[in-house]
Every structure is written in structure tokens, then in C-alpha cells.
Amino acid sequence: MTQPLNPVELEIARNRLESIAEEVGLALIKTSYSPNIKDRRDCSAGLYTPDGTLISQAEHIPLHLGVMPEFIRTVLNEYGVDNLVDGDVLITNNPYLRGSHLPDACVITPIFVDERLVAVVANMAHHVDVGGIAPGSMATYATEIFQEGIRIPPVKLYSAGELQRELLNVLMTNVRTADKTRGDLMAQVAANRLGERRVEELVQEWGAEYFIRACEELADYAERRTRTALESLPDGSGEFTDHLEHNGVGEERLEIHVAVTKSGDRLTVDFSKTDLAGAGAVNCSAAVTQACVAYVVKLIADATLPSNAGLMRPITVRTRPGTLVDAQFPDPVSNGNIQTAQRIVDTLLGAFHQIAPDLVPAASSGSMSIMTIGGRDFRTGRYFSYVETYGGGQGAMPGQDGAHAIHTHMTNTRNTPCEVIEQEYPLRVGEYAVADRTGGAGEYTGGDGLIRTLTLVGGEAVVIAGTARTDQGPWGLNGGADGAKASVEYIRRFGEQDEATELQEAMSRGALASGDAVRIQTAGGGGYGAPRQADN
Structure with missing residues (x-):
């Protein structure tokens, strides 16, 4: 009988495999073309077994990382691993295969x-345009x-090592920024390919049987760790409802409801009472919902839990098809990641507060707060597509103030440097600052949101x-005050001095002429605990 890996061997295997995923992600960042990947790092990578079971991930975007295990497994099952040969490369962006959104x-x-299929390496990246009715492919409406x-x-995309040029031409014909997307x-x-080489080197060193056994035992190890972490939490149940204020097309209250039950080393999370899918692009796949659950479990129970297939084994997630959190064809989904995923996290935290109140932070800014500006660059005549999400205030937590102007929860991207924006796009950055005193007051203060103003310097743009x-x-929580609200404004220019400000809905579309600007202020985080009385 084969002896199981001892703790030292497990730790060596975990770090070796995670380092491969990290190297794949870093190579993607270093060689990509668009600022959205090379500067903002809106991408993720991981290793999987031949049937799509997650082995290891890089520490990139929590939403990507949570979605990819379900996505990869479903895609491999749909395509059939028996149809794959050495040198093949698959591509897909289909959200109805438990993916995220088209970009x-x-x-x-x-x-x-x-000649033996031993593993699969995969990465996911947000492309700045994949067609559709609006530049950036993120039309809320x-x-x-x-x-x-x-x-x-x-x-x-590649068959036995040969690029499928006709397919690539079809794809590039349907996007505005073909040069960036192709790159x-x-x-x-x-x-x-780098990940492929690293795995081959590892298999040559370890042998195929040891490699496969290490992957299986790492998943079992993650399951044991997760069960232990869940056992450390109090048993109990909690229910919570939070809402979106906009359906992408117009203002409408859409409620997300969750019931959480924790018993021993098991967790059940039920979203069945959530509202039906919204009219606009605020819906998300069930895989996105599961990704949010995985994130919150690590946040509440143990942030060091290994991110592989074992993490979710003790956890049952229930959704109702056709709802806001379980989109079905042909529901639009582009902003489900951006808006709804963050609200799912807030809803989960509200429910967990009833079970383990000392471990839950106040609500953070509640959105990835996206801005897309696109059109033809008046300087070159070519299409451009500026896509960026913005940080906000982090919710305060027991013993700690919230951080200012930071990406929280399901996002982990960077902000695009001002110099890059002005070099790449016909835009000028005006104000870029922390929105002072927008965090909720409390014994521990919520983090402040941020402000960014972008002016179109020539031509027209959407x-x-x-x-x-x-x-x-x-x-806020436990007597802490709510954070300040978010806002979006258009600033219209009339001559040298005159301007008019137009306040927008939570999700909006419009046109900019040369000299017009758009200003976004993201929400502050909630405060934690009753504010201390000022000293006399």
C-alpha cells in the first residue's frame, strides 16, 4: 500500500504547484498588450487535473479564482478530454457554462x-472589448x-500546435480593439506554455504517479483544513437580505437573500429566495455566487486555507435558476461580476454576523465601480476602449479601521496609473484623490472612497x-455609522468658464464631447462599533 505524503512533502508539493500558477499569471501580466492586464492585472491562473479538479491557483482575482474551478470542469466535460491532443489550446468565454462574463x-x-494527459493549465483575462453594443462590452443596459x-x-484556438487562423480572424472581426485583443x-x-513546461519538468522530477497522488492528497488536505476551520466557528443559522438599487436599465430594488446554516464541519448556503433576474446586465452565473461563498469562508474562517478543490467539499450552495444569482440563457451578465458579486458578499457577511459576530467587518464600498469610455481616438482614427474598476472604502472591523480607496472582496486589481491613461487614451486625468471623511464613523472608522475625474480631450466618446x-x-455594524454614498456626474463644458453638472443614476450611459468630463466618487466603508465620546 502506498504511503500518504507526510506533512513536509505536502507543503513542498503545495508550494511547488502554487509557484507554477503564480509564474503563469506573472508571465501573462508581463507579456500582455492592454493596460487592463499589464497594469491593472485583471487576470488569474491555475492548475487542474485532467477532469478539471482544481490543484492550485495564483493569488490573483478572487472572483476569477472562485469561478474557474466550475468553469474549467464544465468546459472539459462539454468538450471531452478524449478530443484533446498534445499542442491543443481551448478558448471559451461562455457564461452559461458556469463562467463569468464575456470579456x-x-x-x-x-x-x-x-502521451499521457497529466494536468491542465488555464488562465482567465478580462479583455477590453469583445464586441457588443457598447465600447468595452460592459453595457449595463x-x-x-x-x-x-x-x-x-x-x-x-490551437490544434496540435497549429494556430487556427480562421477562428482568430472571426474573433478579431467582431471586436473594436483587435490589436490589443489579439496581443x-x-x-x-x-x-x-510556460506553465506546461514547468509541469513537465515537475513530472520528470517526481514521476507521473507521485505527481497525480500529490494533487489528490492536496485536495484532501484542503478539505481537512476547511472542516477544521468550520468546526472552530459557532454552530447556528443566519438570514440576511441586501439589495441592488438599479437593474442596469433603470432604478429598481433587487433583493439578494441568503440563509446560512453552520453545523459542525458543514456549511449550507441557500440563495433560493433571491429575486428573479434583472432586466439589465446585473445577473451573474451560479459559479460567481459559489465564488463569493468560497471567498467569505476564507475571510471568516481561515484566510490561509488552500485554494483547491477541497475547499468547497464541506460546503453546499443552493441557488434557484433564473434568479439574479443564477443567470440562465439569454440573461445579460456583463455587470454581475462588478455589482452583484460584491452585494452577494455583503449579504453573506450580514448572515454570518448572526453566527460569528466578532469576525465580521462592516460593509465595504459595495461595488467594483466600473467606468468604460470608448470610441474613435481623434489622434489616430482607431478605436480605443478605456476600462477600469475603482476601489472604495473598506468596512471597519473589530480592532481595525477600514483602509482608504482600496479594492475589496471579489476584486483585487490595481488602478491604472494616470500617466498610462493619458498616454493610451484621449483622456486627461483631473482629480484623483481620496474622498476625505466618507468612511462611516465608529469606534473603528470605515475607509474613505476615492474620486477620479476624466476629461475627453478631443473627439467624441461613449x-x-x-x-x-x-x-x-x-x-455599519455594532453601532458604527454607514459610509457615505457613491455618485457619478457628467461635467459639461461650455466655453472657457461655463460648465454644468449632471448627476447620474447608479448605472448610466451617455456621450462625451471634447472638453466634457465624468467624475466618479465611490462609497466609503461602514464604521464598526459606537463612536467614542470626544474628550472634554
């Missing part, structure tokens, strides 16, 4: 050693998936802005 293209490379861009089923896709392919918490600031 998140996933590139999947099978790894063969001595889309009412069906066909308006959001080109949807790619699992197909071979980013090739960077994804190249990054996976702007789509999406944020949240414009009707009510992020909630």
Missing part, C-alpha cells in the same frame, strides 16, 4: 507527458446576451458608468 476569456491548455459581445463556445490572447497562450450604494451608504 473574461479563458484559455485552457492540456499538458501531456509521454443590455437586455440579452447577444448585445454584450461575441460568445465563444469551447473551441480549439492579449497570444499572451494568454504563451503564459500557459461613457458607461456603473457603481452602487447611491441610495444608501454601506452599512
Whole structure:
């Protein structure tokens, strides 16, 4: 009988495999073309078994990382691993295969050693345009998936090492920024090739049987760790409802409801009472919902839990198809990641506060707060697409103030440097600052939001802005005050001195002329605990 790996061997295997995923992600960042990947790092990478079981991930975007295990497994099952040969590379962005949204293209490379499929390396990257009715492919007002861009089923981008040029031409014909998109896709392919080499080297060193056994035992190890972490939490149940204030098309209250039950080393999370899908692009796949659950479990129970297939084994997640948190064809989904995922996290935290109140922070800014500005660059005549999400105030927590102007929860990107924005796009950065005193007061103060103003310096452009918490600031806890609300404004220029300000809804679309600006202020985080009395 084969002896199981001892703790030292497990730790060595975990670090070796995680380092491969990290190297794949870093290679993608270093070789990509668009600022959204090379500067903002809106991408993620991981290793999987041949049937799609997650082995290891890089510490990138929590939403990507949580979605990819379900996505990869579903895609491999849909395509059939028996149809893969050495040198193949699959590509897909289909959200109805338990993906995220169309800009998140996933590139999947099978790894063969001595003609045996031993693993799969995959990465996901957010592309700055994949077609659709608006530059940036993030139209909040889309009412069906066909308006959001080109949807790619699992197909071979490379077949036995040969680039499928006709397929690539079809894809590039349907996007506005073909040069950036093509470059980013090739960077994804190249990054996976690096991961393929690293796994081959590891298998040559360890042998195939030891490699496969290490992958299986790492998942079992993560399961044991997760069960232990759950056992450390009090048993109990909690229910909570939070809401979006906008459905993407217009103002409408859409409620997310969750019931959480923790018993021993098991956790059940039920979203069945959540509202039906919204009219606009605020819906998200069930895989996104599961990703939020995985994130919150690590946040509450143990942040050091290994991120592999074992993490979710003790956890049951229930959703109702056709709802805001379980989109079905042809529900639009582009902003489900941006808005709804963050609200799912807030809802989960509200429920967990009833079970383990000393471990839960106040609500953070509640949105990834996206801005897309696109059109033809008056300087070159070519299409441009500026896409960026913005940080906000972090919710305060027991013993700690919230951080200012930071990406929280399901996002982990960087902000695009001002110099890069002004070099790449016909935009000028005006104000870029922390929104002082927007965090909720409390014994521990919520973090402040941020402000960014962008001016179109020439030509015309379409702007789509999406944020949240414009009707009510992020909630405080245990007597802490709510954070300040978010806002989006257009600033119209009339001559040298005159201007007019137009306040927008939480999600809006509009047009900018030369000299016009758009200003976003993200929400502050909620405070924690009753404010201390001022000293006399």
C-alpha cells in the first residue's frame, strides 16, 4: 500500500504547484498588450487535473479564482478530454457554462507527458472589448446576451500546435480593439506554455504517479483544513437580505437573500429566495455566487486555507435558476461580476454576523465601480476602449479601521496609473484623490472612497458608468455609522468658464464631447462599533 505524503512533502508539493500558477499569471501580466492586464492585472491562473479538479491557483482575482474551478470542469466535460491532443489550446468565454462574463476569456491548455494527459493549465483575462453594443462590452443596459459581445463556445484556438487562423480572424472581426485583443490572447497562450513546461519538468522530477497522488492528497488536505476551520466557528443559522438599487436599465430594488446554516464541519448556503433576474446586465452565473461563498469562508474562517478543490467539499450552495444569482440563457451578465458579486458578499457577511459576530467587518464600498469610455481616438482614427474598476472604502472591523480607496472582496486589481491613461487614451486625468471623511464613523472608522475625474480631450466618446450604494451608504455594524454614498456626474463644458453638472443614476450611459468630463466618487466603508465620546 502506498504511503500518504507526510506533512513536509505536502507543503513542498503545495508550494511547488502554487509557484507554477503564480509564474503563469506573472508571465501573462508581463507579456500582455492592454493596460487592463499589464497594469491593472485583471487576470488569474491555475492548475487542474485532467477532469478539471482544481490543484492550485495564483493569488490573483478572487472572483476569477472562485469561478474557474466550475468553469474549467464544465468546459472539459462539454468538450471531452478524449478530443484533446498534445499542442491543443481551448478558448471559451461562455457564461452559461458556469463562467463569468464575456470579456473574461479563458484559455485552457492540456499538458501531456509521454502521451499521457497529466494536468491542465488555464488562465482567465478580462479583455477590453469583445464586441457588443457598447465600447468595452460592459453595457449595463443590455437586455440579452447577444448585445454584450461575441460568445465563444469551447473551441480549439490551437490544434496540435497549429494556430487556427480562421477562428482568430472571426474573433478579431467582431471586436473594436483587435490589436490589443489579439496581443492579449497570444499572451494568454504563451503564459500557459510556460506553465506546461514547468509541469513537465515537475513530472520528470517526481514521476507521473507521485505527481497525480500529490494533487489528490492536496485536495484532501484542503478539505481537512476547511472542516477544521468550520468546526472552530459557532454552530447556528443566519438570514440576511441586501439589495441592488438599479437593474442596469433603470432604478429598481433587487433583493439578494441568503440563509446560512453552520453545523459542525458543514456549511449550507441557500440563495433560493433571491429575486428573479434583472432586466439589465446585473445577473451573474451560479459559479460567481459559489465564488463569493468560497471567498467569505476564507475571510471568516481561515484566510490561509488552500485554494483547491477541497475547499468547497464541506460546503453546499443552493441557488434557484433564473434568479439574479443564477443567470440562465439569454440573461445579460456583463455587470454581475462588478455589482452583484460584491452585494452577494455583503449579504453573506450580514448572515454570518448572526453566527460569528466578532469576525465580521462592516460593509465595504459595495461595488467594483466600473467606468468604460470608448470610441474613435481623434489622434489616430482607431478605436480605443478605456476600462477600469475603482476601489472604495473598506468596512471597519473589530480592532481595525477600514483602509482608504482600496479594492475589496471579489476584486483585487490595481488602478491604472494616470500617466498610462493619458498616454493610451484621449483622456486627461483631473482629480484623483481620496474622498476625505466618507468612511462611516465608529469606534473603528470605515475607509474613505476615492474620486477620479476624466476629461475627453478631443473627439467624441461613449461613457458607461456603473457603481452602487447611491441610495444608501454601506452599512455599519455594532453601532458604527454607514459610509457615505457613491455618485457619478457628467461635467459639461461650455466655453472657457461655463460648465454644468449632471448627476447620474447608479448605472448610466451617455456621450462625451471634447472638453466634457465624468467624475466618479465611490462609497466609503461602514464604521464598526459606537463612536467614542470626544474628550472634554
